[in-house]
Amino acid sequence: MASLSQKKCAPCHSQEGKFNQNQIKDYIELVPDWSLIDNHHIQRSYKFKNFADALTFVNKIGVIAEQEGHHPDIEFGWGKVKIILWTHSVNGLSENDFILAAKFNELN
Numbered sequence: 001m002a003s004l005s006q007k008k009c010a011p012c013h014s015q016e017g018k019f020n021q022n023q024i025k026d027y028i029e030l031v032p033d034w035s036l037i038d039n040h041h042i043q044r045s046y047k048f049k050n051f052a053d054a055l056t057f058v059n060k061i062g063v064i065a066e067q068e069g070h071h072p073d074i075e076f077g078w079g080k081v082k083i084i085l086w087t088h089s090v091n092g093l094s095e096n097d098f099i100l101a102a103k104f105n106e107l108n
Helices: 021-028 051-068 095-105
Strands: 035-037 041-047 073-077 080-085
Touching (some): 051 080, 080 095
Antiparallel strands (some): 035 041, 073 080
C-alpha cells in the first residue's frame, strides 16, 4: 500500500467513502500526533515561536489543501495552529482526511 502522504484525495459523494469505526481505528494509527474527536473528526495542534511562523505554516497547509481539493478548518493565532479535518459530504471521516493529515505531518 502506498503511504498516505503519496496518495491523492478523491471526491466523496453522499455516504460513499465514509469510514466505519474499524477503518478509523486503523487509519488514526498512521498519522502520529493527530487525535480522534467523537469518531467524527481528527485534529492536531502545533506550536510556533511567533505569529509569522504560524502564518507561514498555515499558508503551506492552504497550498496543499487547494492541490488536494480537500479543505481543513484552521484556527491560528500567535504561536499556535489547530487543524481540524473531516469530510463534510459524508459528515464524518474518509481516507481524504488521513491523506491530508499525513501530508501536513511531513511539513514539520
